[in-house]
Amino acid sequence: MYFVGIDIGSTAAKIAVTGDKELLFTLPTGWSSKETANIIKYRLLEENIDVLSDDTVVSATGYGRTSVEYASYTVTEISCHGMGVATEVSKNCTIIDVGGQDTKVICLREGKVSDFIMNDKCASGTGKFVEIMANRLALTIDELFEAAKKGTVLPISSTCTVFAETEVINYIGVGKDRNDIAAGVADSVASKVALMYRNNLKSDKIVLTGGLSSIDYFAEILSQKIGQEITQMPNGKYAGAKGAAYIGKNKYLIKNPQSTK
Numbered sequence: 001m002y003f004v005g006i007d008i009g010s011t012a013a014k015i016a017v018t019g020d021k022e023l024l025f026t027l028p029t030g031w032s033s034k035e036t037a038n039i040i041k042y043r044l045l046e047e048n049i050d051v052l053s054d055d056t057v058v059s060a061t062g063y064g065r066t067s068v069e070y071a072s073y074t075v076t077e078i079s080c081h082g083m084g085v086a087t088e089v090s091k092n093c094t095i096i097d098v099g100g101q102d103t104k105v106i107c108l109r110e111g112k113v114s115d116f117i118m119n120d121k122c123a124s125g126t127g128k129f130v131e132i133m134a135n136r137l138a139l140t141i142d143e144l145f146e147a148a149k150k151g152t153v154l155p156i157s158s159t160c161t162v163f164a165e166t167e168v169i170n171y172i173g174v175g176k177d178r179n180d181i182a183a184g185v186a187d188s189v190a191s192k193v194a195l196m197y198r199n200n201l202k203s204d205k206i207v208l209t210g211g212l213s214s215i216d217y218f219a220e221i222l223s224q225k226i227g228q229e230i231t232q233m234p235n236g237k238y239a240g241a242k243g244a245a246y247i248g249k250n251k252y253l254i255k256n257p258q259s260t261k
Contacts, residue, residue, distance in 0.1 A: 001019045001055050001057075002018075002020055002057070003017070003056075003057050003245045004016070004058045004245060005018075005247075006037070006040060006058065006059070006068050006071065006241060006244065007060075007061050007080065007241040008029055008061075008062040008064030008065060008067065009099055009240075010099075010100045010128070011029055012026050012028055012100065012237075013027045013029050013040060014062075014237055014238050014240065015241055016238050016241035017044075017245065018242075018246070026237070027039060034064075034067040036064065037060075037069065058070060058071045058072050059073040060244065061074070061076065061077050061241070072248060072251075073244075075243075075247050077099075077104065078104065080240040080242075081095055082106055082113040083247050084238070084239035084241075084246065085108065085207050085233060085239055090108070091108060091109075092109060092110065093108050093204075093231075094197070094202060094207070095107075095207050095209055095239075096197070096208050096209070096222070096230070097210040097239065098189075098208075098211065098212045099127055099210050101127075101128060102119055102126060103118070103193055104116060105117050105196045105198075116201075119196060127210065127212060129189055130144065130212070132165060133168055136172070137172075139182070141215075145182070148182040148183040148187075148217060149217050150179040150183075151179030151180040151184075152183060154171055154176060154180045155187075187221065190222045194226050206230045206231065207230075207232075208222070208233060209233050209237070210239070211237045213232050213236030214232065
C-alpha cells in the first residue's frame with residue numbers, strides 16, 4: 001500500500017510517499033499545475049507506484065491541489081503542515097513555513113491546529129522575495145545567504161517587493177558591496193517573517209518548514225529577530241507533502257479499520 005502526498009506550490013511541487021516505499025522528490029511547478037500533476041503521475045509510475053491503483057491513496061495540497069485530478073483527497077496547506085510537523089517533530093509548537101507564494105505561522109496544540117495567520121497579500125517575507133533579490137544579484141538562493149553571512153546589513157526599508165527591488169538596484173548602481181546587499185535582503189525577509197510571530201501564536205518550541213528551512217543562516221537570523229531558538233525540520237520543504245500523505249493514510253485506516261498498513 002502506498003500513501004502519496006502531493007504539495008503543488010507556486011514554484012515547486014513536492015512529493016512524499018510512505019507505506020510500502022518511502023520516497024521524496026521535487027519538480028518545478030512550471031506554468032501549469034495540471035501538467036505538473038500529470039508529470040508526477042508518470043514519475044511515480046517509474047517507481048512502480050500507480051496513482052490509479054486501489055493500492056495507492058493520493059492526497060493533494062498546496063496552490064495547485066485542485067489540479068491533481070487523480071487525488072483521493074484535497075486538503076488545505078494549514079492542515080497538512082500541521083500534520084507533517086505533529087507526526088515528525090512536535091505536537092505542541094509554532095510552525096513557521098516560508099513558502100514561495102505565502103508565509104504561514106501555525107500554532108499546534110496536542111497535534112491540532114489551534115490558530116494560524118498567513119501573509120498572502122504581498123511577496124515580501126516569502127520565498128519569492130528572496131528569489132527575486134537573488135536573481136537581481138546574480139546568485140542562487142543558497143549563495144545569497146552565504147554572501148549575507150559575510151556582509152554588513154544595508155537597510156531595505158520598503159515593505160513592497162517592487163520597491164525593495166528598486167532599493168537593491170540603487171545599491172548596485174552606486175557600487176555597494178554585493179555581500180552587504182545580500183545581508184540587507186536576508187535581514188529584511190527575516191524581519192518581516194518575525195513580525196508575524198504574534199502573542200496568540202507563541203509557544204515554547206518553534207519549527208521552521210518550507211524551502212528556507214534547510215538554510216542554517218536564515219534560521220539563525222530569524223531566531224535572533226524573534227528572540228527564541230528555532231528548530232529546523234529535517235526535509236522541511238516536504239512538510240506539507242508528508243502531512244498530506246499522513247492524512248490520506250489516516251483516512252484510509254478509518255475506512256478500513258481491519259488494515260494493518
